[in-house]
Amino acid sequence: xxxNARRAAAIMLLLCGAALPALASAPAVQEAQTLLSQGDSKxxxxxxxxxxxxxxxxxxxxFNRGLVLVKLNRTDEAIKVFTDLTRDYPQLPEPYNxxxxxxxxxxxxxxxxxALEAALATHPAYATAHENxxxxxxxxxxxxxxxxxxxxxxxxxxxYKLSLINQxxxxxxxxxxxxxxxxxxxxxxxxxxxxAPPPAAAAVAAASTPAAPAPAADADSAAVTGTLxxxxxxxxxxxxxGYLSFYAADFQPESGSRAQWEAQRRERxxxxxxxxxxxxxxxxxxxxxxxVRVNFIQDYASDTVNDKAxxxxxxxxxxxxxxxxxxxxx
Amino acid sequence: MPPTVSPAAxxxxxxxxxxxxxxxxxxxxxxxxxxxxxxxDAGKPEDQLLEAVDALRGGDSGKALRELQxxxxxxxxxxxxxxxxxxxxxxxxxxxxxxxxxxDDQDPHVxxxxxxxxxxxxxxxxxxxxxxxxxxxxxxxxxHKYAIVADLPRSRVYVLQNVDGHLHQVRDYYASxxxxxxxxxxxxxxxxxxxxxxxxxxxxxxxLPPFYGAGAxxxxxxxxxxxxxxxxxxxxxxxxVPTTTYVRxxxxxxxxxxxxxxxxxxxxxxxxxxxxxxxxxxxVDWLSADAVGKERxxxxxxxESWRSKWSALNTEAYLSFxxxxxxxxxxxxxxQFEIYKRRVNQGKHHIDVQLRDLDLFSYPGEQNLVxxxxxxxxxxxxxxxxxxxxxxxxxxxxxxxxxxxxxxxAL
Numbered sequence: 001x002x003x004n005a006r007r008a009a010a011i012m013l014l015l016c017g018a019a020l021p022a023l024a025s026a027p028a029v030q031e032a033q034t035l036l037s038q039g040d041s042k043x044x045x046x047x048x049x050x051x052x053x054x055x056x057x058x059x060x061x062x063f064n065r066g067l068v069l070v071k072l073n074r075t076d077e078a079i080k081v082f083t084d085l086t087r088d089y090p091q092l093p094e095p096y097n098x099x100x101x102x103x104x105x106x107x108x109x110x111x112x113x114x115a116l117e118a119a120l121a122t123h124p125a126y127a128t129a130h131e132n133x134x135x136x137x138x139x140x141x142x143x144x145x146x147x148x149x150x151x152x153x154x155x156x157x158x159x160y161k162l163s164l165i166n167q168x169x170x171x172x173x174x175x176x177x178x179x180x181x182x183x184x185x186x187x188x189x190x191x192x193x194x195x196a197p198p199p200a201a202a203a204v205a206a207a208s209t210p211a212a213p214a215p216a217a218d219a220d221s222a223a224v225t226g227t228l229x230x231x232x233x234x235x236x237x238x239x240x241x242g243y244l245s246f247y248a249a250d251f252q253p254e255s256g257s258r259a260q261w262e263a264q265r266r267e268r269x270x271x272x273x274x275x276x277x278x279x280x281x282x283x284x285x286x287x288x289x290x291x292v293r294v295n296f297i298q299d300y301a302s303d304t305v306n307d308k309a310x311x312x313x314x315x316x317x318x319x320x321x322x323x324x325x326x327x328x329x330x
Numbered sequence: 331m332p333p334t335v336s337p338a339a340x341x342x343x344x345x346x347x348x349x350x351x352x353x354x355x356x357x358x359x360x361x362x363x364x365x366x367x368x369x370x371d372a373g374k375p376e377d378q379l380l381e382a383v384d385a386l387r388g389g390d391s392g393k394a395l396r397e398l399q400x401x402x403x404x405x406x407x408x409x410x411x412x413x414x415x416x417x418x419x420x421x422x423x424x425x426x427x428x429x430x431x432x433x434d435d436q437d438p439h440v441x442x443x444x445x446x447x448x449x450x451x452x453x454x455x456x457x458x459x460x461x462x463x464x465x466x467x468x469x470x471x472x473x474h475k476y477a478i479v480a481d482l483p484r485s486r487v488y489v490l491q492n493v494d495g496h497l498h499q500v501r502d503y504y505a506s507x508x509x510x511x512x513x514x515x516x517x518x519x520x521x522x523x524x525x526x527x528x529x530x531x532x533x534x535x536x537x538l539p540p541f542y543g544a545g546a547x548x549x550x551x552x553x554x555x556x557x558x559x560x561x562x563x564x565x566x567x568x569x570x571v572p573t574t575t576y577v578r579x580x581x582x583x584x585x586x587x588x589x590x591x592x593x594x595x596x597x598x599x600x601x602x603x604x605x606x607x608x609x610x611x612x613x614v615d616w617l618s619a620d621a622v623g624k625e626r627x628x629x630x631x632x633x634e635s636w637r638s639k640w641s642a643l644n645t646e647a648y649l650s651f652x653x654x655x656x657x658x659x660x661x662x663x664x665x666q667f668e669i670y671k672r673r674v675n676q677g678k679h680h681i682d683v684q685l686r687d688l689d690l691f692s693y694p695g696e697q698n699l700v701x702x703x704x705x706x707x708x709x710x711x712x713x714x715x716x717x718x719x720x721x722x723x724x725x726x727x728x729x730x731x732x733x734x735x736x737x738x739x740a741l
Contacts, residue, residue: 137423144402144416145431148409149439150574280434297433310433 026051029061032068041071059089066098075102086118093119093126100132109139221284224292224315227322232277232298240269248316248323272302280308290317291325375405375576375590376504380454382414394418408576410446442579449485449580450504457486462616463497464488466526466609468626468690468700470497476600477607478529478568480505480587481614482512482522485580487568487589488614489600496619501596506578506588512612513695514551514585517563522585522610523551524695527566529606532598535570535591543570544591547601549608554659554720554737555693555701568608570594611694622692625700629690629723632731633702641683645675653724653732681710698725699734705741716741 025033028051035044048065052058066081079102085095096119103112113136119129227246234242244262253261280297287293291314298311314326373381382397398415405411413431420430431440458464464479470492477497479488489501507522508514514523527549535545546569552561563585570591571578577590587610589597600606632651639647649668656664675681684707693699702721708714722735 134423137419141416141419141423144412144419147402147406148413148416148443149431149437150407150409308434 025060026055026058029058029064032061032064036068036071041068044068045072057088059085059092063095066095070098070102075105078102086115090118091122093123093129097126097129097132100129100136104132104136104139109136109143112136113140220286220292220317224284224294224322225279225282227315228279228282228294228296228313231324232279235269236275236277238270238272238275240266243269246324248318248325251323251325251327254328275300275302287314291315292317292322375401375408375411375592376450378404379408379411379414379450382411382418383451386418391418391422395422405576407574410443410450411576413443414447442582445580446485446504446577453484453486453502453504457502458488458499458614458616461618463490463499463619463622464609464611465615465617465622466611466692466694467497468622468629468692469688470495470607471687471689471704473687474605474607474689475602476500477609478597478601479609479611479614480507481611482507482524482587483612484614487587487593489597501593501600503589503593503596504577506580506582508583508585509581511581512610514563514566515559515561519563520584522583522587523549523556523561523563523566524610524612525551525553525555526691526693526701527551527553527608527610529568529601529603529608531603532601538569540572542567543572544594545570545598547597547603549610554735555722557659558657558735568594568597607689607691609691609694613694625692626690629700629702629731630688632723633685633688633704633721636733637683637685641681643675643678643681645672648675651733653726653734656732656734656736659735659737678710678712681708683708693722699723700725700731706738 028047032044032047032051035041035047045065045068048061048068052061052065055061062081062085066078066085069075069078069081079099082095082099082102085092086099089095096115100112100115100119103109103115113133116129116133116136119126120133123129231243231246234246244265251258256264276299278299280299282294282296285293285295293312293314295310295312298309300307300309309329312326312328313324315322316325378397378401382394382401385391385393385397395415395418398411398418401408401411402415417430417432431437432444434440466479467477467490470477470490472492472495474492476492477490479490480486481488485505485507487501487503487505488499490497491500508520510520512522512524514521529547530550531548533542533546533548535543538546546567549566549568551566552563565585567586569586569588571588573591578588582588636648636651639651649671652664652667654664656667658667662670685704686707688702688704691701691703693701700723702719702723704719704721705716706719707716717738718741720735720737720739721733723731724734725731
């Protein structure tokens with residue numbers, strides 16, 4: 001799931017490029033884009049190949065050919081196309097960006113990072129590259145965390161997920177678009193980090209002194225914790241109806257409609273062959289008389305994915321039983 | 331959600347994107363992919379780690395990232411470096427969903443990495459002052475080119491070089507000790523001994539299980555003083571780590587002192603198996619070179635006096651150097667020893683005792699106890715022998731140094 005989601009995300013990003021209005025493009029490129037939009041990737045490729053036989057240097061045609069190759073799952077060829085473009089047109093950031101996405105798709109985050117940094121070297125304000133670089137840093141961070149905790153028993157399992165990259169595949173509009181977190185050119189977020197005390201020490205302090213939430217009454221606290229444990233248990237048992245029963249009728253998913261969310265959850269909860277879900281370190285705080293907020297670490301493991309995520313849920317007390325009304329990954 | 335601009339949209343908006351641009355630009359050099367450049371002098375991995383920590387403190391996360399990136403490329407199994415690298419990357423990424431391992435402070439592996447972090451940072455801050463020496467080495471004979479001092483609670487091993495009787499600290503390693511700390515008493519107590527030992531040999535890594543890494547230097551635990559105290563156990567080594575890791579946590583072994591493989595290999599040219607002294611300390615005081623002089627001179631005089639009385643066959647004066655609680659290594663108490671020595675000395679017309687290669691150590695974990703080690707050339711009218719002697723001197727309540735234990739070993 002993890003890997004597929006990442007792949008879907010990567011392709012989505014690239015296809016953005018293909019679906020563009022073809023202002024001032026060569027007719028062949030426009031035709032290829034039309035064919036592609038009709039689902040005829042093969043035809044689009046043929047059209048571009050024929051055109052490039054006569055105009056081998058047309059950067060836009062080559063760029064589109066790269067996109068078509070991705071669509072056809074011919075990743076290595078696509079990588080070659082974009083690599084050649086970065087060589088021939090080093091001033092263009094987009095081939096670097098797409099190259100990075102393809103490298104990331106192959107799991108080579110170092111190369112992906114290098115490509116994005118190259119894109120940013122020519123276009124420091126290129127928001128998409130910043131976004132993607134954020135994802136790559138996130139992936140590299142996850143890999144570094146795994147290596148940090150790699151134990152003597154040779155445990156290679158991914159314990160920390162590549163969250164942003166996962167989220168990319170979470171449905172329509174899942175990809176956080178360029179521009180939303182555009183950062184100052186050249187020195188992204190340095191102030192935030194610079195202001196921080198030594199990271200380990202800071203994190204220790206943060207970990208050992210959690211912000212004290214307003215304590216919820218003990219009885220409620222036990223009931224809420226029990227509800228969350230039962231929710232995790234139903235999920236782990238792939239009891240989809242049981243799992244969904246923990247959500248209030250007016251539950252609002254983070255994106256999309258409740259019906260879409262429910263359909264997606266039905267599919268995803270049921271899909272893995274073996275999963276375990278644990279609620280770690282729940283911290284309760286009261287919102288009002290009938291609502292509480294719980295921050296916890298969700299420890300999820302399936303046959304293909306292991307991850308820990310910080311989650312916040314809000315529950316509402318409805319006639320004595322607690323139901324989830326909001327759910328956020330932090 | 332703010333309006334979005336896809337990359338290719340911008341690509342196409344830019345005028346002149348099409349092929350016409352480019353006859354000229356195609357000549358431009360392609361941007362080299364920006365591989366990590368190792369700083370010209372990257373130094374030891376620990377130095378590089380501390381550089382990165384300093385950079386973070388100074389607000390230069392870009393420098394920290396570069397240092398850590400280079401470091402994890404060099405030493406991919408340096409887990410603490412990976413953890414910090416992950417932290418810096420995670421902060422840079424702005425990813426909110428990425429949970430740092432540090433969030434899970436119950437995870438023992440996370441705790442171990444933090445212990446290592448604290449130990450290394452503390453060493454940088456509070457390590458030995460320049461030109462200071464561990465007070466435990468009062469005198470090192472020119473027979474030893476190097477001596478090793480371990481500060482067990484602080485997870486450090488220092489190497490001191492002996493240049494014409496003057497010591498200089500020349501190496502400084504992070505080291506891991508036993509799970510339950512130090513002060514070994516019994517076999518299986520998972521503690522590292524405190525005491526003065528010597529390296530008895532070397533076994534290269536290829537002849538050992540992978541667990542020991544680059545090799546092992548066994549120590550002579552239990553030594554004479556340990557045996558006086560009935561301490562048990564064996565197999566206390568300085569050794570390396572398996573290739574799956576760069577170092578082990580500060581408290582990880584069953585009693586051994588464990589170094590990074592590179593550091594263990596580095597010791598190869600410094601250690602003389604069978605000779606090199608290793609001081610395993612519960613506390614290392616770093617003093618200026620002349621501050622240890624007084625006690626040293628006092629003891630040298632005292633030992634010389636002991637030698638001359640013995641050499642002169644002044645048996646009663648000689649015996650007065652031995653404390654009431656003196657025992658020989660073969661089990662004689664003070665009274666039995668006196669009878670024996672009187673008898674032996676009566677049969678001699680003359681003897682000659684010469685001492686050389688004197689080492690003096692203030693014994694760690696003890697008050698007012700000094701280990702003197704020297705080579706003793708003994709000749710009498712009917713007997714001659716050369717031995718290495720370990721002699722434990724204790725200062726009594728009256729301020730006088732007396733011998734409480736002696737042990738000879740053949741050269």
